[in-house]
Amino acid sequence: MFPRPIQQQTQARQIGYQALLPFALILWLLPLIAVFIFSIKPDADFASGNFWGLPSSFEMFNNYGKVFFESNMPRYLFNSLLITVPTVIGAVALSAMAGFALGIYRFKGNLLIFFMFIAGNFVPFQILMVPVRDLTIDLGLYDTITGLVLFHVAFQTGFCTLFMRNFIRALPFPLIEAARVEGISEIRIFWYVVLPLMKPALAALAVLIFTFIWNDYFWAVVLTQGPDAQPVTAGITEFNSQFRAAYHLMSAGSIVAALPPVAMFFLMQKHFIAGLTLGAVK
Amino acid sequence: MSSVTTNGARAQRGWYKRNEIAITPWLFLAPAMLFFAVYVIIPIGQSFWISFHQWDGLGEATWVGTANYERLLGIGEQNIDRKFSVSFWNNLKWLVLYLLAIPMGLFISLFLNQKVAGIRLYKSLFFFPFVISQVVVGLVFSWFYLPNNGLFDQIVGLVGIDIKGGMLGNPNTATYGIIAAGLWPQTAYCMILYLTGLNAVDPEQVEAARLDGAKGRKMLWYVILPQLKPATFIAFVVTIIGALRSFDLISVMTNGGPFGSTRVLSFYMFEESLSEFGFRMGYGAAIAVVLFFIMLFFIVYFLWSMYQDEKGGH
Numbered sequence: 001m002f003p004r005p006i007q008q009q010t011q012a013r014q015i016g017y018q019a020l021l022p023f024a025l026i027l028w029l030l031p032l033i034a035v036f037i038f039s040i041k042p043d044a045d046f047a048s049g050n051f052w053g054l055p056s057s058f059e060m061f062n063n064y065g066k067v068f069f070e071s072n073m074p075r076y077l078f079n080s081l082l083i084t085v086p087t088v089i090g091a092v093a094l095s096a097m098a099g100f101a102l103g104i105y106r107f108k109g110n111l112l113i114f115f116m117f118i119a120g121n122f123v124p125f126q127i128l129m130v131p132v133r134d135l136t137i138d139l140g141l142y143d144t145i146t147g148l149v150l151f152h153v154a155f156q157t158g159f160c161t162l163f164m165r166n167f168i169r170a171l172p173f174p175l176i177e178a179a180r181v182e183g184i185s186e187i188r189i190f191w192y193v194v195l196p197l198m199k200p201a202l203a204a205l206a207v208l209i210f211t212f213i214w215n216d217y218f219w220a221v222v223l224t225q226g227p228d229a230q231p232v233t234a235g236i237t238e239f240n241s242q243f244r245a246a247y248h249l250m251s252a253g254s255i256v257a258a259l260p261p262v263a264m265f266f267l268m269q270k271h272f273i274a275g276l277t278l279g280a281v282k
Numbered sequence: 283m284s285s286v287t288t289n290g291a292r293a294q295r296g297w298y299k300r301n302e303i304a305i306t307p308w309l310f311l312a313p314a315m316l317f318f319a320v321y322v323i324i325p326i327g328q329s330f331w332i333s334f335h336q337w338d339g340l341g342e343a344t345w346v347g348t349a350n351y352e353r354l355l356g357i358g359e360q361n362i363d364r365k366f367s368v369s370f371w372n373n374l375k376w377l378v379l380y381l382l383a384i385p386m387g388l389f390i391s392l393f394l395n396q397k398v399a400g401i402r403l404y405k406s407l408f409f410f411p412f413v414i415s416q417v418v419v420g421l422v423f424s425w426f427y428l429p430n431n432g433l434f435d436q437i438v439g440l441v442g443i444d445i446k447g448g449m450l451g452n453p454n455t456a457t458y459g460i461i462a463a464g465l466w467p468q469t470a471y472c473m474i475l476y477l478t479g480l481n482a483v484d485p486e487q488v489e490a491a492r493l494d495g496a497k498g499r500k501m502l503w504y505v506i507l508p509q510l511k512p513a514t515f516i517a518f519v520v521t522i523i524g525a526l527r528s529f530d531l532i533s534v535m536t537n538g539g540p541f542g543s544t545r546v547l548s549f550y551m552f553e554e555s556l557s558e559f560g561f562r563m564g565y566g567a568a569i570a571v572v573l574f575f576i577m578l579f580f581i582v583y584f585l586w587s588m589y590q591d592e593k594g595g596h
Contacts, residue, residue: 001483001485002392002395002480002483002501002502002505003392003395003396005396006396007397017396021398021400024393025404025407028407028408029410029411031426031466032411032422034425034426034433035422051428052433052436094313094314094317095314098311098313098315100310101306101310102307102311104307105306105307107304107307111589111592113315115585115588116318118585118588119581120318120322120323122519122523122577122580122584123322123574123577123581124526124527124573124574124577125529126547126548126551126552126573126574127326127329127567127570127571127573127574128321128322128326128329129552129556129566129570130328130329130332130555130563130566131324131328131332132325135320135321135325150317151321154317154321154322155322157314157317157318158318158322161314185302186303187306211413214415215414215415215416215417217416217417221533222552222556233417236417236418236421237534240421247425251421254418254421254422255418257418258413258414258415258418261413261415262410262413262414265406265409266406269406273474273478276471276474276475277474277513
């Protein structure tokens with residue numbers, strides 16, 4: 001193990017390390033802690049210049065209540081959910097199939113197609129922006145949730161296929177050969193043999209894509225406008241112009257917007273990290 | 283009549299059965315390839331095409347040849363587009379400074395790679411910033427940087443530094459302020475990559491090296507880092523991509539200002555194509571193509587590395 005385990009070092013060092021940990025953490029998360037304190041402060045604190053001190057009164061319920069009942073925030077959150085969940089299902093389904101095809105079969109162009117998916121995944125968004133926006137307008141899907149979902153599914157499929165294919169490659173191939181010898185059809189092999197083994201990969205991608213899509217801002221701005229279809233990342237700017245300079249409400253809104261992926265991460269930590277390392281680092 | 287159809291169906295199934303192994307992969311690939319082609323591959327080509335036109339996005343596009351590129355790069359009698367050169371240099375700053383996330387992430391991961399009570403929770407809390415949307419990170423940091431009232435301004439005020447207009451209001455510091463905000467989640471990402479990598483480091487090698495008297499920096503450099511190579515590679519890939527994709531933070535924190543000093547190519551492209559200044563799609567597409575070529579340089583390198591692995595692995 002590197003660095004040398006702290007247990008093998010002097011007592012003083014051990015205590016020092018234990019004391020340093022919370023201190024370092026607070027320093028690291030200082031911006032977030034500050035925003036949380038912002039969000040429970042009364043309006044008056046900001047007027048009197050008490051930005052970073054303790055709140056003069058506890059206004060948590062008031063502030064968050066305003067976010068939920070006096071703004072479009074719930075609508076934006078709901079939109080985000082309607083965009084994120086179908087995207088996760090679509091991208092994971094498409095890439096599980098594509099990953100199966102690329103990971104199991106040998107055929108001409110296999111590696112080429114695989115690399116096309118990877119390369120497409122690294123492309124700058126801007127080179128897709130104008131044509132994708134036009135396509136979405138032509139399909140009559142501008143400013144709709146469907147329009148955003150279709151694009152997200154397509155784009156995330158690149159990353160997901162990379163992940164799925166590598167995962168399937170690592171599965172024991174004799175298992176599939178044995179199934180073939182038994183005369184099981186290829187489609188059934190996918191469904192009954194490979195898919196059950198892919199559960200960890202499916203879970204990892206699902207949480208990861210959830211976070212990516214929830215946090216997307218660029219495409220939300222390009223493909224939607226207004227509270228009908230906009231997700232919370234884009235909605236927060238409108239929210240902020242509604243409550244200009246009302247820091248207590250803007251910070252409460254930000255925390256609400258950031259919460260779902262955070263919850264997802266803490267619930268599914270193991271899968272999340274497996275996904276982030278692209279399965280390459282075990 | 284009915285016997286004919288069953289015969290036909292049987293013949294068909296027979297044909298499929300005979301070619302099952304050859305056809306199945308294409309059946310499975312079809313939906314993903316269709317989506318990817320329509321929304322990713324074809325648009326890249328279309329952007330190239332649009333970049334040779336003058337187009338407001340609504341009416342007819344007029345062919346202008348390479349005029350957009352000439353204007354952008356200042357070929358011929360005109361000067362280089364100043365906004366373009368500012369964006370380009372800012373992109374370089376992003377690229378170079380963003381890479382700091384890798385050693386910083388490594389440092390934090392070494393700090394946290396211990397087995398003490400509650401360390402798991404510490405690790406996930408350190409990773410926290412990455413999970414939050416960049417929009418929220420941008421907002422948080424713009425409050426942190428507020429002139430006079432901002433915590434940052436007050437802290438640097440203690441040592442007598444006064445940035446005119448605040449960190450984000452001053453054209454000389456604004457870009458660095460945004461990059462610092464971006465480094466926060468990116469460092470968390472690199473940290474988690476290294477933590478996972480450190481888990482897989484071969485303990486026997488470490489012990490052997492210890493017996494040979496290696497420790498500290500030497501051990502890190504000659505024994506640990508070589509084993510962390512896959513993690514470093516991924517950290518490098520995601521950091522480069524992240525640096526070139528920077529858009530959200532700029533849009534939220536400064537909107538390209540003050541005086542256009544924080545623009546990067548991705549932001550400038552968006553501004554030209556879809557902002558109140560008008561819909562100059564052709565010119566925007568030309569900027570996107572330039573950005574694409576910068577990215578392509580890295581993409582080719584990544585793919586080449588992966589291809590080497592692929593050849594070695596099978």
